[in-house]
Amino acid sequence: MGRKRTKSGKIRLAEVAELAGVSPITASRFFRNPEALSVAKRTRVESAAKELGYVPNLAARALASQRTEVIGVLIPSLTNNVFSDVLRGIYDASESSRYSIQLSNTRYSILQEEKLLRLFLAQKPAGLIVTGIDQTAESRAMLDAADCPIVQIMEIGPNPVDMMIGFSHYDAARAAIAHLFAQGHRKIGFVGARMDPRVQRRLDGYVSAMKDAGLFEQRLVVTTATPTSVTLGAALFTDLLAQEPGMDAVFCANDDLALGVLFECRRREIAIPEQIAIVGFNDLEFMASTVPTLSSVRTNRYEMGNTAAAMLIEAIDGRRPQHPVLDLGFKVIERQSSSARRSDNRPAVSGAGAANKLVALPSGHD
Amino acid sequence: MGRKRTKSGKIRLAEVAELAGVSPITASRFFRNPEALSVAKRTRVESAAKELGYVPNLAARALASQRTEVIGVLIPSLTNNVFSDVLRGIYDASESSRYSIQLSNTRYSILQEEKLLRLFLAQKPAGLIVTGIDQTAESRAMLDAADCPIVQIMEIGPNPVDMMIGFSHYDAARAAIAHLFAQGHRKIGFVGARMDPRVQRRLDGYVSAMKDAGLFEQRLVVTTATPTSVTLGAALFTDLLAQEPGMDAVFCANDDLALGVLFECRRREIAIPEQIAIVGFNDLEFMASTVPTLSSVRTNRYEMGNTAAAMLIEAIDGRRPQHPVLDLGFKVIERQSSSARRSDNRPAVSGAGAANKLVALPSGHD
DNA sequence: AGGAACGTTGACAGCGCTACCAGCACAGAC
DNA sequence: GTCTGTGCTGGTAGCGCTGTCAACGTTCCT
Numbered sequence: 001m002g003r004k005r006t007k008s009g010k011i012r013l014a015e016v017a018e019l020a021g022v023s024p025i026t027a028s029r030f031f032r033n034p035e036a037l038s039v040a041k042r043t044r045v046e047s048a049a050k051e052l053g054y055v056p057n058l059a060a061r062a063l064a065s066q067r068t069e070v071i072g073v074l075i076p077s078l079t080n081n082v083f084s085d086v087l088r089g090i091y092d093a094s095e096s097s098r099y100s101i102q103l104s105n106t107r108y109s110i111l112q113e114e115k116l117l118r119l120f121l122a123q124k125p126a127g128l129i130v131t132g133i134d135q136t137a138e139s140r141a142m143l144d145a146a147d148c149p150i151v152q153i154m155e156i157g158p159n160p161v162d163m164m165i166g167f168s169h170y171d172a173a174r175a176a177i178a179h180l181f182a183q184g185h186r187k188i189g190f191v192g193a194r195m196d197p198r199v200q201r202r203l204d205g206y207v208s209a210m211k212d213a214g215l216f217e218q219r220l221v222v223t224t225a226t227p228t229s230v231t232l233g234a235a236l237f238t239d240l241l242a243q244e245p246g247m248d249a250v251f252c253a254n255d256d257l258a259l260g261v262l263f264e265c266r267r268r269e270i271a272i273p274e275q276i277a278i279v280g281f282n283d284l285e286f287m288a289s290t291v292p293t294l295s296s297v298r299t300n301r302y303e304m305g306n307t308a309a310a311m312l313i314e315a316i317d318g319r320r321p322q323h324p325v326l327d328l329g330f331k332v333i334e335r336q337s338s339s340a341r342r343s344d345n346r347p348a349v350s351g352a353g354a355a356n357k358l359v360a361l362p363s364g365h366d
Numbered sequence: 367m368g369r370k371r372t373k374s375g376k377i378r379l380a381e382v383a384e385l386a387g388v389s390p391i392t393a394s395r396f397f398r399n400p401e402a403l404s405v406a407k408r409t410r411v412e413s414a415a416k417e418l419g420y421v422p423n424l425a426a427r428a429l430a431s432q433r434t435e436v437i438g439v440l441i442p443s444l445t446n447n448v449f450s451d452v453l454r455g456i457y458d459a460s461e462s463s464r465y466s467i468q469l470s471n472t473r474y475s476i477l478q479e480e481k482l483l484r485l486f487l488a489q490k491p492a493g494l495i496v497t498g499i500d501q502t503a504e505s506r507a508m509l510d511a512a513d514c515p516i517v518q519i520m521e522i523g524p525n526p527v528d529m530m531i532g533f534s535h536y537d538a539a540r541a542a543i544a545h546l547f548a549q550g551h552r553k554i555g556f557v558g559a560r561m562d563p564r565v566q567r568r569l570d571g572y573v574s575a576m577k578d579a580g581l582f583e584q585r586l587v588v589t590t591a592t593p594t595s596v597t598l599g600a601a602l603f604t605d606l607l608a609q610e611p612g613m614d615a616v617f618c619a620n621d622d623l624a625l626g627v628l629f630e631c632r633r634r635e636i637a638i639p640e641q642i643a644i645v646g647f648n649d650l651e652f653m654a655s656t657v658p659t660l661s662s663v664r665t666n667r668y669e670m671g672n673t674a675a676a677m678l679i680e681a682i683d684g685r686r687p688q689h690p691v692l693d694l695g696f697k698v699i700e701r702q703s704s705s706a707r708r709s710d711n712r713p714a715v716s717g718a719g720a721a722n723k724l725v726a727l728p729s730g731h732d
Numbered sequence: 733a734g735g736a737a738c739g740t741t742g743a744c745a746g747c748g749c750t751a752c753c754a755g756c757a758c759a760g761a762c
Numbered sequence: 763g764t765c766t767g768t769g770c771t772g773g774t775a776g777c778g779c780t781g782t783c784a785a786c787g788t789t790c791c792t
Binding site: 426 | 739740741742743746
């Protein structure tokens with residue numbers, strides 16, 4: 001039952017150099033910049049390293065070179081589906097590089113974020129990915145002073161710290177409401193949970209669209225700080241219905257809530273979309289499979305993470321992108337739940353947003 | 367637009383020691399084992415460190431001490447909800463410790479796992495968390511020879527490498543089928559996707575339970591190697607229905623598939639549970655909110671990750687748990703989708719599995 | 733009183749690697 | 763033939779920290 005106790009049969013760079021008949025420093029160069037070696041020595045070191053099964057000691061490398069090959073990632077939640085897609089993108093992009101990911105969870109607290117940032121920065125990361133644009137002043141100062149490339153993800157806004165990739169949650173919400181208007185809906189409710197800054201901006205977009213049409217009423221909105229869930233969607237919708245029974249559509253700040261609303265409608269025998277239309281946000285996979293299928297605003301989460309990491313790595317290696325701010329856009333996906341014609345399963349797409357378009361400046365609203 | 371260029375205002379341990387009027391080694395001890403210092407020096411070093419804003423250099427520490435404070439985690443997927451819960455547990459447990467998590471994704475490939483393992487081990491991690499019990503012989507040899515504590519998570523089985531925490535997927539599946547038998551169902555189908563080793567063992571459990579009852583038929587089973595999704599659940603169920611129209615229940619290898627089956631039933635106007643009962647696996651949050659509510663086998667995913675990391679940290683610090691193998695059990699949660707009485711929303715619980723019970727030996731079957 | 737035992741402290745010597753700079757050989761320019 | 767430039771290579775000197783061991787003072791025991 002006792003744990004093993006193997007001696008560390010460590011192969012050092014010096015051993016490799018000796019076997020290859022070169023100096024340690026030449027062997028070292030082989031691993032960092034092979035082109036700098038003559039072909040003869042290069043192959044000698046290569047085969048020596050392989051023969052000995054040499055693996056560089058990262059700690060020694062970091063100490064000697066005064067920099068690490070770690071990319072710090074700060075995200076607010078590990079639970080949220082949205083972030084698991086983003087993370088997958090980040091990890092996929094990092095795998096083919098020599099950088100490793102160091103992940104930390106801010107739990108939607110900008111104070112926690114500040115603390116973690118301080119911790120990260122002290123270890124001199126090669127790069128940093130942070131979520132959103134709502135850092136504390138202190139955090140912002142640290143980021144500005146940081147000696148490494150930084151990407152802000154999830155949304156775009158003014159004054160990027162460095163690079164930025166995301167989309168306008170405000171515009172996305174407005175597009176969703178515009179779609180519902182186009183389908184003839186007027187009394188459109190809003191259901192939101194967690195109310196992090198991005199959800200807040202979706203609410204702002206909803207409010208502005210409704211106000212523009214002269215249709216905004218406070219009692220059309222139900223929100224909570226509670227973390228989102230399907231069950232919560234049903235509960236919030238119940239509240240909303242009590243406040244405003246005459247509602248003809250609901251815009252949900254995310255898809256879990258929308259699914260909860262769908263089931264609550266079923267429970268109450270409310271016909272979708274005849275009596276109430278539903279539009280969600282994010283377009284998770286299941287939205288296309290529900291009955292009726294659920295409309296949503298598609299966001300490019302995997303691509304966001306993947307591109308962020310790729311941009312960051314390019315920047316670390318000295319190749320800064322021409323367009324440091326990238327708007328990945330969004331798309332309103334119309335399905336049965338918001339189709340006046342009840343179009344069976346045929347997902348009509350009403351495009352919006354600058355999908356995949358490079359923009360030099362953020363398309364933010366504030 | 368150019369990136370910042372701040373000089374690295376670094377505070378070294380020597381500076382702290384000087385300000386505190388002690389030798390560097392004493393200051394060093396303060397950070398590793400404060401109890402070893404006299405109270406006077408302890409407070410002197412503490413305030414000196416705070417005054418200078420000292421942050422230890424982890425690379426130097428790792429190099430000098432020949433060990434890192436990194437816990438390696440190997441999981442097969444970042445997409446799967448199941449793993450996001452486990453991960454959350456791991457991160458939560460690690461946050462209060464001095465260890466940091468290094469995560470890698472094996473993508474359900476044991477060859478990839480072997481490669482990553484080699485990489486990890488070369489950096490002398492403080493501990494390792496690996497998924498499952500199906501490593502390659504080579505991986506197994508490396509794990510056995512590893513000089514650090516190791517926890518295998520997600521399931522339990524014979525011959526643990528070191529510690530192990532999980533539950534028997536085989537028993538869990540058998541319990542689900544027993545529940546369906548108890549409700550009077552006989553022609554019970556099985557729907558499975560991805561078919562990783564754990565899903566395979568659920569299938570094995572299903573097959574054995576059905577065979578025990580003399581009810582097994584090959585055409586009651588539909589599986590695919592494709593990654594799981596709600597849409598896939600609907601598709602697989604459609605295939606199953608074509609193979610065996612007389613089915614009266616379906617056991618789904620996970621909840622996403624179960625949700626897909628629910629919607630496919632709705633599409634085909636099949637009454638749940640009157641015509642077909644459904645039982646899922648994992649008991650994700652939404653299962654309690656669907657219409658009808660969906661039965662499932664509850665697994666303790668967060669706890670699994672959390673306890674695994676906690677056990678590992680204890681073991682790293684030299685306090686090995688008395689019971690290195692921990693069976694977290696499972697619970698069949700009966701809801702409307704498999705209740706003969708169509709009990710409204712009241713989640714009757716038919717217990718099974720050694721929930722939260724410590725067992726010295728794995729309760730595995732193979 | 734002598735000695736063992738303990739708690740506390742510091743000197744020394746690296747951990748394995750890379751930054752920096754010097755040096756060498758060779759090619760081409762004058 | 764000398765000079766300069768280029769490409770490749772190696773020596774030296776740490777990076778910031780900790781393991782080991784010795785030394786010190788104090789207490790407690792016999």
